[in-house]
Amino acid sequence: MNIYPNHSAIDTDLLQCLGIPATATVALNLTEPELTQLALDGGEGVLTEAGVLMCDTGKFTGRSPKDKFIVRDALTEDTVWWGPVNQPIEPEQFDHLHRRMLASLEGRSVFVRYVKAGADPRYAINIAVINEYAWHNLFCHNLFIETSEAERADFKPDWTILNLPGFQADPATDGTRQGNFTIINFSKRVILIGGTGYAGEMKKGIFSVLNLTLPRKGVLSMHCSANVGKAGDTALFFGLSGTGKTTLSTDPERELIGDDEHGWSDQVFNFEGGCYAKVVNLSAEHEPEIYGAIRPGAVLENTRFIPDSRIVDYADQSVTENTRTAYPLHYIANRANPSVGPVPRNIFFLTADAFGVLPPIAKLTVEQAMYYFLSGYTAKLAGTEVGVKEPVPTFSACFGAAFLPLHPFEYAGLLGQHLKASDVPVWLVNTGWTGGSFGTGHRMKLAHTRAVIRGALSGVLDRVEYQTLQPFGLQVPMACPGIPEELLNPRQTWRNRADYDDTATRLMRAFQENYETYHNAAGQGVEEPSFA
Incomplete structure (x- = not known):
């Protein structure tokens, strides 16, 4: 040999x-x-003008579950x-x-x-x-x-x-x-x-x-990103593709622990040594840390060049919307080294709710946290067919069903144990639509999402009054610095409140039907986690 x-x-x-x-x-x-x-x-790839290797993945531009x-x-x-x-x-x-x-x-x-x-x-x-x-x-x-x-x-x-x-x-x-x-x-x-x-x-x-x-x-494995503040306050960000998990965790004011896979034992630790970030519509203005990490040694997947140049056109989706880059963690200047942090002080469940009925932020009880964790909800758009504007609810247990060899109840039960032991607050954050569903309302501004997350991390949201949002029973803050008060309650942003009620009820029903699939398929000695 x-x-x-x-x-x-x-x-x-x-x-x-x-x-x-x-x-x-x-x-x-x-x-x-x-x-x-x-x-x-x-002949596996070509170099960009920045000296980065750019490769195509061939027939498959994503996983094949x-x-x-x-x-x-x-x-x-x-x-x-x-x-x-x-x-x-x-x-x-x-x-x-x-x-x-x-x-x-x-x-x-x-x-x-x-x-x-x-x-x-x-x-x-x-x-x-x-x-x-x-x-x-x-x-x-x-x-x-x-x-x-x-x-x-x-x-x-x-x-x-x-x-x-x-x-x-x-x-x-x-x-x-x-x-x-x-x-x-x-x-x-x-x-x-x-x-x-x-x-x-x-x-x-x-x-x-x-x-x-x-x-x-006894270690909870998690499909999430994580960062830590100067006070040692670890935050976890769960979310499916397109909800902002990588973007929101890569924060210049906090050290990045990792962007995708972590374990929670007596501390939070990264499974990986790098980041695998989506680059569709990437810009130095909106995501400077990720943009700056694409330098020699990194890899780009399925991107294309601006014509007659070697400059990457991040808006080009001609191969796939799932264009990506892989780079080592040390390419992010503001990172935790080693990639560990204390047990979390805040947990965020991110959802891009295209129905526009979930609030910018809500504080969850332990029972609600376990339920939303099991649900792993976001919404995808119906597609590009003319006239089709109805969102499609998407559920992925524990925000990573495709990677779970065990029944979701086992992960939810372990999460519940950790939450009760650590008393960590869990927040539901909508990075999707407000003022109506997709086609009627508008996408939540990134600045507003960052504002509600800062409010949670700083403790400001611990000192404000809350109201209950039905039919979800969610506790919604009535004020948060950096975001207009009228946006905090999504029902108030809809012109027709009856339409909001109907849409919210339909989404709540979809949650319940999804949960039944896990409940009915438990078996094999797996116990349903206690929500009490």
Whole structure:
């Protein structure tokens, strides 16, 4: 086996144990400039005028949740919440596919990297990543936590990712739905990814792993961003794509802990070593920290240039709306180092409510917090068809249903325990519409959203009067610096109050119907969390 650059006999033994063929050439733990140049040499991408590697992910410009599987065996049979999110595949099918993927590396070059996930050493896992593409290896360098030279000298992986975008499964024999796949084997601690160039499958694969292993240790795994103020006041931001999670947590007045995946034990800790931010319509004016982090060593996905230039056009959505960048955390000047913080003092549930019936901010009880956590609500627009303006409610349990191997009740129950133990306030924040639904009302101003979050973080909202908003039973502040009082109660912003009542009732009914899907599908000994 040809391994470069410097390596030891330990590396040779490890790579052999990982199943890499003796005829393969292995590029081990290369630097950012080396990986960037090899990606360019291999035609994997091009450079922007700022010297940033820009790559296309091919056919798949996002995750493919219908093609994600978990091996069903003695370890997972009675543990995993099987269904559309967690589809089973047999151990024999996994083994057959794994052997074929490794055999396809005969005589080829691969990129291997030793990384970690988990900024708290008590819960960190070592990961060996095997990539077909140089830019995917650079992505892993940016998104996972880098190991030190001493750690690499005696590296023992807890998990392995084998990612070969050029490899296609045979559904007839491999048990997949189509040629692309992501398969997690908890017994062998291996993740297989093939047939897709979308790099986010790797980070979300490890997130799914931690979402099974950490709750069993009493650690709440969370799909959220986190930052911390100068007084050590940690804040968590939960929210689905498009709700402002990354934007609102990247605050020049607070240190960023991380933008996507965290654990809550006796502290909050980041799972990752970097950020994977959406860049559609990105500007230096509105998101200066993210804009400034896109520099050599970072990766851009599926963006395009302004014609006759190498300047990125962030408004161009011709490939996908899901254009992204991956950069290491140290590219954000105002970051927490290490990526940990005290237990949270404030938690924000972000929702882009296109129905326009939720308030800019509301304070939740513990019971409401668990309910809204289970709901994971936002609203998406119906699409681009002429005349279609009705929003579509979207629910994703715990704000990350696609990554939850366990039943949502298990995560909600653990959240409830943490909330009762820490007495942390939880806030529901609407970054969506006000004054009416989409097509009638208008989008909440970012300045107003920042104002209500500052009010919560500063304690100002602890000293104001509240009113109850029906039919949701939400406690809404009657005043907040930086936002007009008439905006705080959404019902008052609608011209026709009866229309507001009808729309709010319909949304409340959608919440109730969604909750019933979790209640009815519990089973497997999973208890419904207590809301009392």
